[in-house]
Amino acid sequence: MRTVLVVDDELQITRLVRDYLEHAGFVVAIASDGPGAIAAARQIKPDLIVLDLGLPGLDGLDVIRSLRVNSNVPVVVITARADEADRIVGLEIGADDYVVKPFSPKELVARVRAVLRRVDLAGEGAEVLRAGDLVVDIPRREVKASGRAVDLTPTEFDLLQTLVRQPGRVFTRGQLLEAIHGVAFDSYERAIDAHIKNIRRKLEPEPQRPRYLITVHGVGYKLADA
Numbered sequence: 001m002r003t004v005l006v007v008d009d010e011l012q013i014t015r016l017v018r019d020y021l022e023h024a025g026f027v028v029a030i031a032s033d034g035p036g037a038i039a040a041a042r043q044i045k046p047d048l049i050v051l052d053l054g055l056p057g058l059d060g061l062d063v064i065r066s067l068r069v070n071s072n073v074p075v076v077v078i079t080a081r082a083d084e085a086d087r088i089v090g091l092e093i094g095a096d097d098y099v100v101k102p103f104s105p106k107e108l109v110a111r112v113r114a115v116l117r118r119v120d121l122a123g124e125g126a127e128v129l130r131a132g133d134l135v136v137d138i139p140r141r142e143v144k145a146s147g148r149a150v151d152l153t154p155t156e157f158d159l160l161q162t163l164v165r166q167p168g169r170v171f172t173r174g175q176l177l178e179a180i181h182g183v184a185f186d187s188y189e190r191a192i193d194a195h196i197k198n199i200r201r202k203l204e205p206e207p208q209r210p211r212y213l214i215t216v217h218g219v220g221y222k223l224a225d226a
Contacts, residue, residue: 003027004112005046007037007063008078009056013101017050020105021112034058038066046073048112053079053090061090068094074115074154078103091194096155098191118158118180131167131223134212136160145203145212155180156199159192163213168225170216196221 004026008014011032018028029044031037034057041049049067053060064075077090077098090098097111119141129136135144141157143150152160162179163171171179173192196215200207214222 001025001027002047002116003029003044005029005031005037005040005044005049007031007033007040007049007055007060008052009033009054010052013052013078016105017108020109021050024109024113026112032056034060034063037063041067041071041073048074048076048116050076050078050108050112051095053077061093064090064093064095068153072151072153074119076108076111076115078108088190088194091191092198094153094156094198096153115154119154129161129164131164131225134164134223136164143203150203152199152202156195156202159195160199160203163221163223167223170219170222172220176220192221 002025004021006014006017006021006028007030008017009032014030014032018030021028029040029046031040032055034055036057037049037051037055038058040046051060051063055063058066060077060079064077067073067075075095077095078101079090079098080101096115099108099111127138129138133146136157137143138161141154143152143157143160158180159176162176176192196213197207200210200213203212204210212224214224216222
């Protein structure tokens with residue numbers, strides 16, 4: 001059974017999320033503050049973390065930063081923050097998805113399943129994608145650029161492999177959202193911009209002058225075909 005770590009300082013929310021996730025067949029662990037979340041993640045090694053941004057002790061954004069030093073565990077953010085900038089920052093530093101409070105517990109479970117499903121699907125088969133000096137090893141979920149290893153979160157990996165499968169094709173933000181979610185969530189298209197920015201930071205020798213992930217103004221993005 002898959003283990004999900006739920007981190008929120010509101011007991012009512014953690015109980016609600018726990019009940020729905022357990023009913024869906026997950027093992028659920030709970031933490032109520034930032035330091036507790038980091039300690040639990042290291043000890044339990046969950047398959048996914050549901051993380052509130054407004055945590056005592058250590059902000060949720062700082063928790064993600066700490067996790068991403070040595071872990072690519074999928075993270076679904078839940079937040080009451082109205083400022084979209086906080087949600088975008090969360091995605092840029094490594095969150096895989098987010099929901100805004102108040103949220104439907106059923107939708108949250110669906111998002112958890114969707115993220116884990118993408119991880120599972122990417123691990124099937126023995127496909128290795130290549131585009132120039134870019135190599136994307138699907139079953140190992142590894143990326144190399146000019147022989148250099150590039151560490152990506154699950155969502156970043158899925159987004160990149162979508163582009164690598166069809167070099168030169170221009171994808172709209174909506175098409176990329178559909179490709180990485182695999183389900184019709186009411187997602188925010190600027191989330192794609194945040195993920196692309198993060199991939200460029202990790203992948204590109206000069207992120208401000210990208211050679212791999214090219215912006216097609218007014219349309220979306222493509223992978224350079226040369």
